[in-house]
Amino acid sequence: MQTSRRNFMRIAGGSAILLAASSCTSGPGYPDPRLPWRSAETEVDPMRFALAHALLAPNPHNRQPWMVDLRSPTKAVLYCDPAKDIPHTDPFDRQITIGLGCFLELFTMAAATQGYRAELELFPEGSDQVTLDNRPIAKLELHLDDNIQSDPLFAQVFARRTNRNVYTEQKPNSADLNQIIGSNNNIRTGYAISDAKINPLRALAAEAARIEFETPRTYMESVHLMRIGSHEIAANPDGISLEGPAMGLLKKIGIVTREKLADPTSSAFKQGLKQYQQAAESAAAFVWIITPDNSREQQIAAGRAYIRQNLAATELGLSMHPLSQALQEYPEMAEMLEQVHDLTNSSGQRLQMFARLGYAKAKQPAPRFPLSAKIISHGKT
Ligand SMILES: Cc1cc2nc3c(=O)[nH]c(=O)nc-3n(C[C@H](O)[C@H](O)[C@H](O)COP(=O)(O)O)c2cc1C
Structure with a gap:
């Protein structure tokens, strides 16, 4: 049962990859692919603010597998888009899950800077070790909290990169x-x-x-x-x-x-x-x-x-x-x-x-889909 679902996901994921590749030349969908790095701070709704920062997370092959069911300004459910898998190099979705962990940490840090404590319920309907299926990754809730401290590392969110340049011989201490x-x-x-x-x-x-x-x-x-x-x-x-x-x-x-x-x-x-x-x-x-x-x-x-x-x-x-x-x-x-x-x-x-x-030459930020492309439904309670 699990295996056949896995095979189906592989086929679905594979064809999605081919579709994405073949649609590459089909016009400018997002003329400024780095806009999400500048627009995250402009979000006023606390959930959208936290999500718009979270999507700047590192993630394997920059697949950006997150999908969010936005329920209210303080509630949402995070899913993984099965079409974003990388079945040959990540056959058990291990790396994809790590990328979702990066997303959740940035989400939590961004919420804290707004005075919200992020409550995450991981895998509320359980999970599968072989493949990430269509069950939620996490339920997300924000609670105003006078005691929440903003994290000093959050100041680095916009400067963070994966830098693939050749590094100099200088060693860090x-x-x-x-x-x-x-x-x-x-x-x-x-x-x-x-x-x-x-x-x-x-x-x-x-x-x-x-x-x-x-x-x-x-x-x-x-x-x-x-x-x-x-x-x-x-x-x-x-x-x-x-x-x-x-x-x-x-x-x-x-x-x-x-x-x-x-x-x-x-x-x-x-x-x-x-x-x-x-x-x-x-x-x-x-x-x-x-x-x-x-x-x-x-x-x-x-x-x-x-x-x-x-x-x-x-x-x-x-x-x-x-x-x-x-x-x-x-x-x-x-x-x-x-x-x-x-x-x-x-x-x-x-x-x-x-x-x-x-140490290396600086690098520009990697492209991102905007938050609007990652929201799967609105307004449910
Ligand atoms: C679990 C995981 C594995 C990764 N593995 C590699 C890798 O093997 N090679 C690589 O060049 N980048 C790797 N990356 C970095 C991603 O490609 C990078 O995060 C993504 O392209 C977005 O770029 P950014 O981190 O600069 O925002 C990995 C990232 C994660 C989270």
Whole structure:
């Protein structure tokens, strides 16, 4: 029963991805795909304010899987859009759930700055370990609370990024790393900073990237989600943005096209893999998050911890970039998954997030769908 539902979700998700990819060239749906980064603060209704900040959360492949049933200015229900899954690289929706955890932490922080305590009831109708189904992720309620304090990390929400640039050789100091991993004190975290520890992790991250790129079904999942140039990004402000001043031209003259990117013999493919590996190998440090088990609740907790680490790094002027390839659950990656658990001393538990840290050139914010695109119904009581 569960398996057949999972298969159905995969098929549904897969065709949604294809539809999204084929609709890429169909006109400017969202002419300013970064507007949500500027408009969140203008929301006056407390629930919309908290949600408009929450949707700036990091999330795998920028799928933005959240869907919100807005019930009132203080009540809503969060769902996961099954069409936003990434079935080959995230076969059990583990990463998608972590992204929803990031969303819920930002939601809670944004509510607190408005004087509201966010009450979250996770998985009120239960959950499935194999797939996120159509049951709610969380019931959200806001309560005015005179004792609520705003969180200092909230000041970093608009500056936070996932930075995929090559990092400089400058190492963060261990006080900074302790501050980052200590930004959440009830979850197990770790870091590596010495050459002896980071070199094997750099090599592992680069090798895991090679496996994902050279496994056709996992790589093609990314290709379908690539948005090449500003027109495609405006049509679908999600997925993997390939942009820059020359991108429109490179696409026009046929150097960077979806077909070229899909061809492992093309220079576009080779360049893409090389860039990802060079980025991984430039890690100045690594940080990670481990949970005692792999339940949905622990995946949410890992997401809540990850966004706090990302915000703490931002406060310290450090860039951060998750490298999830080795953590993924498919047969070709099994050996890497075991190795990354060994190297982070997390064997027997679940390594949920693994990210590089360092100093890098700044990066612009990633595109987002606006809140209006994520609301599934209005006015119910
Ligand atoms: C669970 C999870 C896994 C992620 N894994 C990767 C990854 O392997 N490689 C990568 O480049 N980005 C990864 N990211 C970062 C997302 O791609 C990024 O959050 C998204 O594109 C939105 O960009 P932003 O964080 O700059 O807002 C991951 C994020 C999350 C929450």
